[in-house]
Amino acid sequence: MDIKDIIKEENLVYKKTPLMTDKVLSYCPGCGHGTAHRIIMEVVEEMNAQAETIGIAPVGCSVLAYEFMNVDMVQAAHGRAPAVATGIKRTWPDKIVFTYQGDGDLAAIGTGETIHACNRGEFITIIFINNGIYGMTGGQMAPTTIDGMKTSTSPYGRDLVRMGNPLKITELIAQLPGTYFVSRQAVHTPAAVRKAKKAIKKAFEVQKEKKGLAFVEIVSNCNSGWKLSPVKANQWMVENMFPFYPLGDIKVDGVLVKGN
Amino acid sequence: MGELKLMKGNEAIAEAAIRAGVDAYFGYPITPQSEVLEYLMSEKPHERTGMVVLQAESELAAINMVYGTASTGKKVLTTSSSPGISLYQEGISYIAGAELPCVIANVVRGGPGLGTIQPSQADYFQAVKGGGHGDYRLFVLAPASVQEMADFIELGFEIAFKYRNPVMILSDGMIGQMMEKVELKDQKPRWTNEEIIAISKDWATTGKTPDRERNIITSLNLDSAVQEQHNHHLQEKYRRMQAEDVRYELFEAEDAEYLIVAYGSSARIAQKTISLARKKGFKVGLLRPITLFPFPVKPLARLAPQLKAILSVEMSAGQMIEDIKLAVECKVRVEHFGRYGGMIHSPEEVLSAFEQKIIGG
Numbered sequence: 001m002d003i004k005d006i007i008k009e010e011n012l013v014y015k016k017t018p019l020m021t022d023k024v025l026s027y028c029p030g031c032g033h034g035t036a037h038r039i040i041m042e043v044v045e046e047m048n049a050q051a052e053t054i055g056i057a058p059v060g061c062s063v064l065a066y067e068f069m070n071v072d073m074v075q076a077a078h079g080r081a082p083a084v085a086t087g088i089k090r091t092w093p094d095k096i097v098f099t100y101q102g103d104g105d106l107a108a109i110g111t112g113e114t115i116h117a118c119n120r121g122e123f124i125t126i127i128f129i130n131n132g133i134y135g136m137t138g139g140q141m142a143p144t145t146i147d148g149m150k151t152s153t154s155p156y157g158r159d160l161v162r163m164g165n166p167l168k169i170t171e172l173i174a175q176l177p178g179t180y181f182v183s184r185q186a187v188h189t190p191a192a193v194r195k196a197k198k199a200i201k202k203a204f205e206v207q208k209e210k211k212g213l214a215f216v217e218i219v220s221n222c223n224s225g226w227k228l229s230p231v232k233a234n235q236w237m238v239e240n241m242f243p244f245y246p247l248g249d250i251k252v253d254g255v256l257v258k259g260n
Numbered sequence: 261m262g263e264l265k266l267m268k269g270n271e272a273i274a275e276a277a278i279r280a281g282v283d284a285y286f287g288y289p290i291t292p293q294s295e296v297l298e299y300l301m302s303e304k305p306h307e308r309t310g311m312v313v314l315q316a317e318s319e320l321a322a323i324n325m326v327y328g329t330a331s332t333g334k335k336v337l338t339t340s341s342s343p344g345i346s347l348y349q350e351g352i353s354y355i356a357g358a359e360l361p362c363v364i365a366n367v368v369r370g371g372p373g374l375g376t377i378q379p380s381q382a383d384y385f386q387a388v389k390g391g392g393h394g395d396y397r398l399f400v401l402a403p404a405s406v407q408e409m410a411d412f413i414e415l416g417f418e419i420a421f422k423y424r425n426p427v428m429i430l431s432d433g434m435i436g437q438m439m440e441k442v443e444l445k446d447q448k449p450r451w452t453n454e455e456i457i458a459i460s461k462d463w464a465t466t467g468k469t470p471d472r473e474r475n476i477i478t479s480l481n482l483d484s485a486v487q488e489q490h491n492h493h494l495q496e497k498y499r500r501m502q503a504e505d506v507r508y509e510l511f512e513a514e515d516a517e518y519l520i521v522a523y524g525s526s527a528r529i530a531q532k533t534i535s536l537a538r539k540k541g542f543k544v545g546l547l548r549p550i551t552l553f554p555f556p557v558k559p560l561a562r563l564a565p566q567l568k569a570i571l572s573v574e575m576s577a578g579q580m581i582e583d584i585k586l587a588v589e590c591k592v593r594v595e596h597f598g599r600y601g602g603m604i605h606s607p608e609e610v611l612s613a614f615e616q617k618i619i620g621g
Binding site for chain 1: 318321325465469475
């Protein structure tokens with residue numbers, strides 16, 4: 001049965017972008033990855049850029065992103081995606097190159113590659129999914145795990161004295177001259193999804209205009225890692241993650257937004 | 261016709277890369293090979309051919325930039341020296357697993373650890389036995405002159421694309437730093453993007469066009485049975501290298517009763533030892549492996565029946581000797597001699613070792 005048999009053309013308000021494959025997502029129900037994938041691919045579709053787009057997904061829950069995003073993709077080693085993206089973009093300057101990285105990947109093992117790609121101002125787009133935990137390996141403490149947050153390697157809560165501080169890497173890279181657009185978004189409500197998609201679209205357009213590096217953080221959930229139901233995970237995120245990682249644009253057109 | 265120049269081995273690599281139409285070079289400074297990056301930067305290859313040259317923030321970044329460019333079917337080169345090559349190993353394993361073509365030159369220095377900055381051949385095991393994690397091999401070329409440093413760039417890319425496999429040029433601080441006459445080939449044009457898409461459309465991630473399925477570069481297989489199949493495929497490729505692309509050179513081996521096996525710098529030194537030994541009446545020849553993987557197993561096995569003993573001469577505590585023993589299946593006595601830790605043996609020292617260990621052994 002075709003979708004046209006169920007929904008009349010004039011009543012169709014939403015359909016899956018053909019830039020997402022039909023492969024069933026490997027993510028836990030309630031996880032933000034699927035929504036983030038979809039809005040990135042919708043942006044690529046709207047820009048009519050499938051033939052120009054090359055994505056890079058390094059190690060993490062999203063290591064299999066290449067199974068879901070219907071564009072040419074490269075799977076990278078843990079933390080190294082910005083270097084891989086540099087190698088592609090420098091030799092194919094007219095392509096659209098993006099990385100899709102988690103917090104452990106981008107802000108711990110790959111901090112060097114992240115900061116230097118941002119500082120050089122590579123004409124790439126970095127999508128950073130921050131859920132404050134290592135999801136794929138089973139919920140260990142991440143560089144972005146907030147004060148007091150329980151994980152499998154901080155079972156009594158993150159102790160800032162023993163374990164160090166959570167890293168606000170997005171604020172850090174916004175200070176670098178090579179970044180042109182830096183934004184922090186979320187995908188937990190329809191309104192947030194619309195804002196996040198707008199930011200991602202801008203991040204891809206900035207790359208096309210060769211203005212500098214564009215960076216979008218998406219504060220997301222990990223209900224299985226956080227040991228909460230999907231609904232409760234989103235509530236916990238709003239109450240605990242957003243105060244520490246406030247949403248909104250941090251740098252626009254190469255200029256820091258006031259308060260940053 | 262080519263152009264004659266007096267150059268360092270490191271400079272020859274850089275110039276040959278520009279002339280061979282290489283698309284990109286990524287590297288990080290380390291002695292004794294920093295001249296490669298310095299020479300490239302001073303030559304402005306972006307003006308000469310459009311070649312991209314970038315100094316990375318670390319070896320980890322450099323090898324992953326190589327991975328990125330190689331994923332798109334372009335010709336990409338990197339060079340480093342021993343401690344830097346150790347840092348490359350993660351990336352090299354991914355490159356080998358994802359079957360990407362690239363050329364990596366190691367201008368070896370003494371180790372382990374930070375070691376010395378003087379020449380060494382102690383990275384043989386790392387180069388020919390895998391180096392990083394997993395069952396994989398590099399195609400390893402061992403230049404013995406500045407001329408070969410230049411020539412092996414083009415040859416390296418030919419092989420890298422033939423097999424979709426990383427190629428390592430395993431030299432050392434002596435060949436990297438010494439100056440010799442070198443004949444440089446004429447400038448070749450870089451492949452156009454259209455040519456690259458035509459050559460590598462089956463696998464390279466250049467953007468999914470309507471005329472093909474999308475391409476994915478990965479070394480990940482969550483299904484072990486699929487991963488085993490992939491390993492079978494890789495092993496088949498390595499066997500094909502052994503069957504089709506072994507390279508070696510023989511010197512005074514026809515009537516030899518004794519054989520020295522040496523590669524790179526040690527082969528240059530051993531050549532002098534052979535003439536000294538011949539003057540003393542010893543019937544000794546030289547086999548110089550040019551490919552260390554695939555190792556010249558058959559040529560050695562063919563020579564074995566006429567030999568009384570073999571001396572492996574390496575600037576290491578004895579690494580290639582294991583491959584020689586395997587090649588002759590221990591039917592001939594094999595001894596090792598070599599200075600190491602950055603020390604270089606003289607032809608006379610090799611002769612004296614030959615007399616003691618082989619003639620007197």
